[in-house]
Amino acid sequence: MKKSGTILNLGIIVGTILIGAGCASTVKNPSGVPVTVMRPDEQGFVAGTGIESQDLVAVTDKMARGILSCPEIMRAQGTPRIVLDPIINETRFPINKDIFLERIRAQLNEKAAGKVRFLARDRMNTLQRERTLKQTGQVTSSSDPNVVEFKGADFFLTGKLSSLTTRTSQGTSDYVLYTFQLIDARTSEIIWEGSAEIKKQGLEDASYR
């Protein structure tokens, strides 16, 4: 009698454990991560070895300061006109190339108090259309529309992004060199050049290696 009771008890234990073991313990309800507001110059918790917002901010701040301290800009007679020329991406990271020059332009426009002026060459189609409308009398004009008033560039601001990458079983290392130049449109002289270097290393989780 006692032996059968023990066997019964054992059966209960084994049964509950086996049932429990069959439960889908791997399925879970992901709780998510609450939205975190961050400064663009700080590294987030989602990071790679590529070009990120903190790099953009650091590099463009440095370049904007460099341009303003350039003698040709500081001591210019009149206000120099600058045109942005798309940067060349030689890294392994596909990027929105305009974003670097756009931030430099915005920084200079915000903080340089009219020391330089940028020409909106990327809006030329719109500007030309408006001028044509004025010339044909379809819209009013505050000046003679037949006089060319579109300014020519004194300088071109451009740059290049280059990189070196190493990847081994120990991880991935990415070095990116950012160089920007201000080129005299008349003489082709590079009147100013600034550079910044950023190196990052990382290693994926072992489950991805």
Add this chain to the structure above:
Amino acid sequence: MWQKIYLYFFIIAVLVFSGCETTTTQVYQQRFQQPAASSDPVAAGMEMVQRSPLKDKVLWQYRTALTAMRYGRFTEAKQLLDDALLTLNAMMSPDKNARKARGIFGKEEQKVFIGEPYERAMAYYYRGILYWMDGEPDNARACFRSAQLMDSDTQNKTYANDWVLFDYLDGLATVKLGGDGSDALKRARQSAKNFTPPDYDPQANVLFFVEFGPGPTKYATGQYGEQLRFRTYQSPVKSAAIKIADATIRIYPYDDLNFQATTRGGRVMDYILANKAVFKETTDNVGNVAIIGGAVLASRRETQEAGLATLGVGILSKVISAATTPAADTRDWNNLPQYLGFAAARMQPGRYTINVEFYNQFSTLDGRFNKTISFTVYPPPRDTVVFISDQSITPMNL
């Protein structure tokens, strides 16, 4: 006393297991089922991207992006690949699921899928094609460089960075941008196996990316499915030809995904899974011995308590063994091609209709895969990019 202990144990076990997420399991299984057959596989794929759990999202993005490209729906392909590559690039961040996948009781397929290196490389390759299509050869080059990098940490360095087209296209983009692509061309030719890529023609303004054959898939072997293996298939197509009016451009396979998938060597994860398998087997054997020994001891009055304790240990060991999951992750980008081909041609701006023919290993035409594609060649300096797969729809108007 034992009755009380059993009762307590039983109640606790019932309470614990009553919390099991059977509903969630069912929901999960329903979510993972393929959608109903649809006349629009891109829309069906998009639906799967939305419906699939986070860990499988990139998998569906990969598959759907390629399907979209084969249907000429490049905008959707771009969106999908951009999102997938964002996930891929953020893998340096600590990931809870990846950590669990390494754990004794975690499944490898718990981790967020980003694919094996050949799959990651292909995601970059396709994005590179799309960048070039949009007139951004430097971003395309960036993608080809990243694609090659995905293959750089092979176990046997002979097979590292040995994709031919990635280097070749890197150099071609450099030449197009006014640089020197000779180093990249040299690397591409060193990696070439059966077909050597030609010299660059900087004036060639139409780029044909051609792919054919079924790509590799994954399966698991080993006692517990802990060994990841790649299944390769014999492609019915071995080469292709593009017919433009009277001219014919031959397309040869420079890269073979079967070769790339099977020459990587062991993964770090393979060692982890092998250890899990050993642990699973050991705990299972310990459990067997303890249960049998415990049952024998428990049947005798004088050793009953020791026997029950041994039995308990045995059951615990069996439970631990059952909960150990060494199975390899066999989720795969299952619509990849086997062969990648490429050709560049000089063409005057205007509208063209081309016929693409595919040939078997005996260079005999396999008419099942014939394609007719119409596209417009842009005026210089922009290149025109034409993507052709033996799985593309036909006729296709781009």
